[in-house]
Amino acid sequence: ELPATTLADYCYQSMFMSCESLAQAPELPATTLALTCYGSMFNGCTSLTQAPDLPATTLTRDCYYRMFYYCTSLTQTPELPATTLADSCYYRMFYYCTKLNYAKCLATDTSATDCTTDWLKNVSSTGTFECDNKKYFTLDSPNGIPTGWTITEINPDPLTPPEPEKPDLDTFDPNVPFCIENVG
DSSP states (O other), X not given: OOOOSBOOTTTTTTTTTTOTTOOSOOOOOOOBOOTTTTTTTTXXXXXXXXXXXXXXXXXOTTTTTTTXXXXXXXXXXXXXXXXXXXXXXXXXXXXXXXXXXXXXXXXXXXXXXXXXTTXXXXXXXXXXXEESOGGGOOBSSTTSBOXXXXXXXXXXXXXXXXXXXXXXXXXXXXXXXXXXXXXX
């Protein structure tokens, strides 16, 4: 059990790295993260089938750096609730999770340096990506979503109201009165 809710720099880094028989991860209730606190924590845990919930909404530099790197049995990510990302926070987080075909990320600010670099690289060729708004993510880029995946928006931008209908000036209706005034 890892009950801490406030973490220290590097505290769980590489903790279960290469534990190929680890099938179930412990709960990770921390909401106050630190530098590289979960870095490479489950790297190479090829039997891990489900990622633990990651409830933190405020991230730090490298906090989830390569956390599930090469976890080839994972099929989906935990929900990633943080809206603002930190430098390298998701860097290669799910790199080479070859069965991964579902991800949910609520980020609306992906401007931090390398925050999503290669995070979904070498995953399943088809899958579903759920996000708050797809304008923050792109398909087929090192920082984006794999090409064969479908992006589903949870809260898309509101629809723009249609423009009002313009009158057809080429038709004349004798029943519609009008007035012409000479002003000069």
